[in-house]
Amino acid sequence: MLDIPLARTGAYVSFATSNDENHPASNVLDGNSSTFWVTTGLLPQSIIISFPNVVNLKKIKITIFKVQNLIIEKSMKPRAKDFDIVTEKSFKNDNHYVQESEIEFGHNFQARHLKFTISEAYDSFVGIQHILAVFG
Amino acid sequence: MVFLRGKVLVIGDTCVGKSSLCQVLSSDGGIYPKNYSSTIMTELIIKQVQLTENNDTVELFLYDSSGKAIYFENCKETWLNADMIVLVFDLSNKESFGHVKFWYEKAKETFLYDKPIIGCVIGNKSDLSSVVNQANIKQMSDSMNMKYFECSAKENQNVMDPFKYLASEYVKKYNENIKKFKQIIE
C-alpha cells in the first residue's frame, strides 16, 4: 500500500505555509521520488493532507531533509480544524541522506486530515519528499 | 522567481542607530526619527526587498533588538531560528566598534548546528567623522566572513545596499539547498 501515491487515493494538500511553484506542496503526495516540497523560510512550517472522507490508517512514512522536529496532528472534522496532537518526532542532522521515519498508529486510528508541522530545523529551508500511508 | 521570508537580527550597541536604519529602510527614506527613543526588548519590522535578477522577492523580518544590557537576556530569547544577522556600530564611536565581535559571538550561539550565518557589518553615521580605522574594520569583517557596508540613516545614504546584499545571499542559499536536496535523492 505504501507504493500507491496518496494523490491517487483522493488525498490532497488543503493547506501549506510555503509555495514555490517549482516545488509545490502537492509534490509530497505524487509518489515521484525526484520531486519534493521546499519551505521558503521562517518557522514553523505546516502542511495539511486531507482525505475525501474519514480513513483508517495503520502507519505513515515520511521522507524529509533538514528537519529537526516534526509535530503530527489529526482532525476528524469535515473542515480542517480542531486538531489533536498525535505524536512528535525529532531527527538527527544529516547532510548526505534523506531523513526517514515510519509512524505506526496502532489499532483503529482514524483521521480526516493530517497536519505536519516543522517546528525546528537544521537549516533555513527544509524539504519534504514523500508522505506515504498504509490504510487499515 | 521565488518569494522567500527570512529572520534577520539587527544587533549592536545602544545608540548606534539600529532603529533609525530599520525605520529609514521600511519607509524607503521617508522617516528618520530625529529624537532618540530607546528600543525596549525587540521590535519587529517587515521589509520586502525586490531583487532585479530573476525577479526574486525576499521578505525580511527584522528583529531590531535593544543594545542595552538590561534587555539582553530577554532579547536573546527572540533570536532563535534566525537566518541572518546585521551587526551595527557607530563610526563616530570607537567603543561600539570594539563590541561588534561580542554581538557576533552572542548571536552565533543561537545559530544551532551547522546552519551557516549570512550576515553583514554596518558602520552607521557616515555623515559624522569616523574615529574607526578602516583597516581594522576590514580585518574584523573578514574574520567573521562578513561583508562591510557604510551608511547614514540620517542622510538616507546606502541604507538599502546591505539589505539587498542579505536578500541576494539568502536566495543563493535557497537555490543551493534545492540543489543539495536534488543530489541527495538522485
Ligand SMILES: Nc1nc2c(ncn2[C@@H]2O[C@H](COP(=O)(O)OP(=O)(O)OP(=O)(O)O)[C@@H](O)[C@H]2O)c(=O)[nH]1
Ligand atoms: N548623525 C547621525 N545620527 C544618527 C544616525 N542614525 C541614528 N542616529 C542617531 O543616533 C541615536 C540613536 O539611534 P537609534 O536608532 O535609536 O539607536 P539604536 O541602536 O536603535 O539604540 P537602542 O535601541 O538603544 O539599542 C538617535 O539620536 C539618532 O537620531 C546617523 O546615520 N547619523
Ligand SMILES: [Mg+2]
Ligand atoms: Mg533601537
